[in-house]
Amino acid sequence: xxxxxxxxxIAFAVVLIFTLAAQAQQGWPVYGGDPGNTxxxxxxxxxxxNVKTLKVAxxxxxxxxxxxxxxxxxxxxxxxxxxxxxxxxxxxxxxxxGVVKWRYSPDVPSGIDQYACCDVNNRGVAFANGRVFxxxxxxxxxxxxxxxxxxxxxxxxxxxxxxxxxxxxPTIAKNLVVTGFGGGEYGxxxxxxxxxxxxxxxxxxxxxxxxxxxxxxxTWKGDSWKYGGATAWAIGSYDPTLNLIYxxxxxxxxxxxxxxxxxxxxxxxxxxxxxxxTVAIDADTGKLAWYYQSTPHDxxxxxxxxxxxxxxxxxxxxxxPALFKADRNGFFYVLNRKTGQLISxxxxxxxxxxxxxxxxxxxxIEVPEKxxxxxxxxxxxxxxxxxxxxxxxxxxxxxxxxxxMPTLNICMDMNLAQVDYxxxxxxxxxxxxxxxxxxxxxxxxxxxxxxxxQQKVWGNTDPLPYLGGITxxxxxxxxxxxxxxxxxxxxxxxxxxxxxFMTGSGISAAPATYSxxxxxxxxxxxxxxxxxxxxxxxxxxxxxxxxxxGGALFVFELP
Amino acid sequence: xxxxxFRVLLVVAALATAESVAGAPAATLLxxxxxxxxxxxxxxxxxxxxxxxxxxxxxxxxxxxxxxVVWWHxxxxxxxxxxxxxxxxxxxxxxxxxxxxxxxxxVSVTRPFLGVGYAIMTPPSVSFARLDDLKPHxxxxxxxxxxxxxxxxxxGFSVSTYRSAEDAVDAVARxxxxxxxxxxxxxxxxxxxxxxxxxxxxxxxxxxMQFRVGIGVRKSEEALRRxxxxxxxxxxxxxxxxxxxxxFPVAAPVDLTAAAPPAASPAPAxxxxxxxxxxxxxxxxxxxxxxxxxxxxxxxxxxxSHCHSPNAHSPEPARDLRRLxxxxxxxxxxVFYETITEGRSAKGMPPWKEILKADDIARILSFLESxxxxx
Numbered sequence: 001x002x003x004x005x006x007x008x009x010i011a012f013a014v015v016l017i018f019t020l021a022a023q024a025q026q027g028w029p030v031y032g033g034d035p036g037n038t039x040x041x042x043x044x045x046x047x048x049x050n051v052k053t054l055k056v057a058x059x060x061x062x063x064x065x066x067x068x069x070x071x072x073x074x075x076x077x078x079x080x081x082x083x084x085x086x087x088x089x090x091x092x093x094x095x096x097x098g099v100v101k102w103r104y105s106p107d108v109p110s111g112i113d114q115y116a117c118c119d120v121n122n123r124g125v126a127f128a129n130g131r132v133f134x135x136x137x138x139x140x141x142x143x144x145x146x147x148x149x150x151x152x153x154x155x156x157x158x159x160x161x162x163x164x165x166x167x168x169x170p171t172i173a174k175n176l177v178v179t180g181f182g183g184g185e186y187g188x189x190x191x192x193x194x195x196x197x198x199x200x201x202x203x204x205x206x207x208x209x210x211x212x213x214x215x216x217x218x219t220w221k222g223d224s225w226k227y228g229g230a231t232a233w234a235i236g237s238y239d240p241t242l243n244l245i246y247x248x249x250x251x252x253x254x255x256x257x258x259x260x261x262x263x264x265x266x267x268x269x270x271x272x273x274x275x276x277x278t279v280a281i282d283a284d285t286g287k288l289a290w291y292y293q294s295t296p297h298d299x300x301x302x303x304x305x306x307x308x309x310x311x312x313x314x315x316x317x318x319x320x321p322a323l324f325k326a327d328r329n330g331f332f333y334v335l336n337r338k339t340g341q342l343i344s345x346x347x348x349x350x351x352x353x354x355x356x357x358x359x360x361x362x363x364x365i366e367v368p369e370k371x372x373x374x375x376x377x378x379x380x381x382x383x384x385x386x387x388x389x390x391x392x393x394x395x396x397x398x399x400x401x402x403x404x405m406p407t408l409n410i411c412m413d414m415n416l417a418q419v420d421y422x423x424x425x426x427x428x429x430x431x432x433x434x435x436x437x438x439x440x441x442x443x444x445x446x447x448x449x450x451x452x453x454q455q456k457v458w459g460n461t462d463p464l465p466y467l468g469g470i471t472x473x474x475x476x477x478x479x480x481x482x483x484x485x486x487x488x489x490x491x492x493x494x495x496x497x498x499x500x501f502m503t504g505s506g507i508s509a510a511p512a513t514y515s516x517x518x519x520x521x522x523x524x525x526x527x528x529x530x531x532x533x534x535x536x537x538x539x540x541x542x543x544x545x546x547x548x549x550g551g552a553l554f555v556f557e558l559p
Numbered sequence: 560x561x562x563x564x565f566r567v568l569l570v571v572a573a574l575a576t577a578e579s580v581a582g583a584p585a586a587t588l589l590x591x592x593x594x595x596x597x598x599x600x601x602x603x604x605x606x607x608x609x610x611x612x613x614x615x616x617x618x619x620x621x622x623x624x625x626x627x628v629v630w631w632h633x634x635x636x637x638x639x640x641x642x643x644x645x646x647x648x649x650x651x652x653x654x655x656x657x658x659x660x661x662x663x664x665x666v667s668v669t670r671p672f673l674g675v676g677y678a679i680m681t682p683p684s685v686s687f688a689r690l691d692d693l694k695p696h697x698x699x700x701x702x703x704x705x706x707x708x709x710x711x712x713x714x715g716f717s718v719s720t721y722r723s724a725e726d727a728v729d730a731v732a733r734x735x736x737x738x739x740x741x742x743x744x745x746x747x748x749x750x751x752x753x754x755x756x757x758x759x760x761x762x763x764x765x766x767x768m769q770f771r772v773g774i775g776v777r778k779s780e781e782a783l784r785r786x787x788x789x790x791x792x793x794x795x796x797x798x799x800x801x802x803x804x805x806x807f808p809v810a811a812p813v814d815l816t817a818a819a820p821p822a823a824s825p826a827p828a829x830x831x832x833x834x835x836x837x838x839x840x841x842x843x844x845x846x847x848x849x850x851x852x853x854x855x856x857x858x859x860x861x862x863x864s865h866c867h868s869p870n871a872h873s874p875e876p877a878r879d880l881r882r883l884x885x886x887x888x889x890x891x892x893x894v895f896y897e898t899i900t901e902g903r904s905a906k907g908m909p910p911w912k913e914i915l916k917a918d919d920i921a922r923i924l925s926f927l928e929s930x931x932x933x934x
Contacts, residue, residue: 221711
């Protein structure tokens with residue numbers, strides 16, 4: 001009896017401790033901060049007034065150089081972060097101190113970087129029910145025991161030797177772990193696939209290019225659907241209320257549009273669904289709920305993969321379940337995420353391939369001489385193939401009602417001449433010039449964008465591109481890095497730089513912020529992009545010169 | 560930079576040792592850059608070495624040089640050239656395009672020694688003189704190739720797309736299609752080795768269809784380029800024999816896209832009998848005796864442990880030789896022999912064939928087999 005009473009007291013104390021801990025702790029449970037990818041934190045300890053005193057709390061060397069793109073997760077008192085190259089390492093560390101708890105270093109095949117088109121990056125892990133899920137360059141998805149780092153199961157999603165690699169964390173929905181993969185140009189037929197978190201068994205698979213007999217298959221000429229690309233290589237979103245999973249899809253393959261359709265602005269029915277689109281998938285069935293195609297019959301490499309940010313906003317006096325996407329093609333899209341209905345679309349940076357949106361059809365109005373064709377070199381097309389915004393994620397702050405995003409101001413000359421791989425004969429001159437300076441002479445700009453009014457509020461330009469992913473806080477701060485290696489805190493109201501810290505290598509990754517024992521931390525990974533600059537000629541030389549390669553996680557705190 | 564210096568030191572050390580042991584001066588070595596998995600052009604695993612490697616060895620022999628091979632996949636061609644030839648880990652790239660614009664700020668390419676290009680493979684029952692003659696037939700093309708583009712812009716063809724040329728050729732054999740319009744060297748090689756020359760392989764002329772290849776060296780190595788050029792000019796008959804030995808279609812390409820039918824009738828595919836070429840080192844599968852293992856450990860610890868750790872207990876996964884079985888499975892011994900003899904200069908592993916005796920290499924393998932981790 002006495003013992004029972006003691007147990008009860010202990011139990012009460014434990015509950016009390018956990019309750020207090022819950023109040024003092026706020027993690028970063030998923031890549032985008034929440035399943036809707038707002039990258040907005042309600043933490044307010046670090047403020048515009050005290051941010052100038054931020055200092056380094058600890059540093060973790062990631063063990064690989066170049067192209068670090070990971071956003072760390074923080075679950076309880078543990079942080080999970082990946083390095084590039086496989087990932088070469090997944091670390092579990094004490095989020096307060098940086099002391100490593102375990103490290104998972106998968107045996108990724110040597111020579112893997114010879115298959116990854118666009119570098120050996122990794123953007124981080126997903127977490128659910130005591131498991132850490134990692135997508136790997138070698139096309140495998142693994143589940144790790146979050147306490148030990150031991151592999152619980154491993155499944156092969158795709159054959160990497162086709163040029164299909166996994167670089168993004170999977171999406172968690174109920175008991176499922178959902179992933180896509182890359183390789184839009186190399187002969188993949190894209191799909192999004194869901195596995196049971198418990199055992200890795202496949203539950204459903206949604207092909208992003210419809211097969212014969214399925215709606216949309218007739219948007220592909222001949223049998224081009226077989227290798228149509230439309231891969232979902234970036235970050236997914238999930239709305240638990242609607243039970244819908246959202247993914248953006250890549251450009252269609254091959255680049256030569258005459259294989260897929262008309263190779264002209266009069267593409268007719270050959271829109272090549274569901275390439276360069278957003279797809280909404282029912283999480284229980286894997287069936288398509290709706291789609292919206294941003295770039296029909298793509299010829300510019302305008303992937304539609306950029307993250308879909310889910311937020312409820314008031315438009316014309318009505319509360320709308322909205323979805324925001326800042327597409328590579330230059331349009332900022334606001335859709336109704338329940339129905340897929342296009343609410344508005346406006347250009348957020350310099351784009352001249354289109355003269356605007358036809359709201360009746362939901363299709364951009366093309367400028368025909370800016371469409372690259374097989375025997376036609378389109379000149380000074382803006383944006384370039386990497387778009388007005390690339391994968392570096394934006395943030396939506398419900399506090400200011402603004403979206404903060406890293407944008408690009410790069411143009412190109414391009415045609416769809418043969419650049420095909422021929423065994424034993426190599427590529428002959430790829431006929432594009434991807435690195436032309438856009439108007440104004442800057443290459444990057446962080447902008448604050450009003451998604452309801454569809455207009456820019458402020459912008460900070462940079463001579464170089466890739467301004468790093470963005471995270472915002474309820475205290476009115478905007479955090480992002482740049483290719484020079486600066487990590488900055490901006491005033492959300494006007495973009496003024498309130499604090500900056502030199503990390504020593506370029507930053508592309510998006511930060512995370514979390515709180516443990518009542519103390520707020522900000523974490524960001526530094527390590528300059530490596531394989532992308534060689535595509536850009538002189539511009540690329542400047543990007544390489546901006547900072548050396550690196551690979552370190554920095555965590556900041558107030559004194 | 561430090562890694563680069565380290566690598567240079569390793570190579571220098573290896574060469575210095577090689578010189579003292581075998582008396583081979585460094586200048587007699589021609590390091591060839593090649594794709595390890597790219598038959599019929601080059602292969603690291605054998606038994607066929609591939610046309611480009613054989614041509615490279617032929618040229619080197621003519622110049623009085625021995626060869627090493629530095630492997631790099633060529634799925635991204637320029638990346639391969641940057642990481643091998645331009646990184647100075649090898650000296651000569653066999654098979655670079657003879658094209659005024661090809662990386663010409665950094666690379667100098669010799670005269671062409673071979674033409675390679677697209678070809679149409681058909682059973683003898685399918686005859687054609689013009690491309691349009693294929694309209695009643697089902698034609699296989701490879702994804703993302705000029706034939707795919709060509710047929711996509713012409714009306715009336717029944718086209719099936721395949722991910723690889725091999726798949727397209729197999730589709731002909733399975734009678735899924737009547738013709739395959741694919742990369743000629745692959746069609747020719749498969750036709751010879753797999754189908755006993757049952758099909759015709761006709762090279763096709765036209766824009767983007769045929770390419771001439773030469774041997775590339777660094778721009779700064781003009782003297783070497785001139786020497787190779789001269790050797791190539793003397794070796795054309797031998798090179799043609801090598802190409803025929805691999806089944807390359809060597810007839811003049813036929814212009815099938817011209818309006819009028821060409822006068823020339825397609826040449827039949829060559830039917831050279833596949834002679835057995837020199838097999839690569841093959842490991843014995845007998846269980847090693849414990850004393851062999853012990854001797855292997857001693858040799859390993861003497862020569863290999865400064866990079867791969869004493870007793871192969873490496874903490875660095877990339878250098879952990881206890882994972883060879885996990886990594887390479889049944890290919891473990893083949894990969895082992897290839898790596899230890901030829902080296903992997905891109906990773907700082909020097910070639911050991913001039914330094915270690917063959918039976919010592921076999922003992923090291925026995926030792927390593929005794930310490931493999933289980934998956």
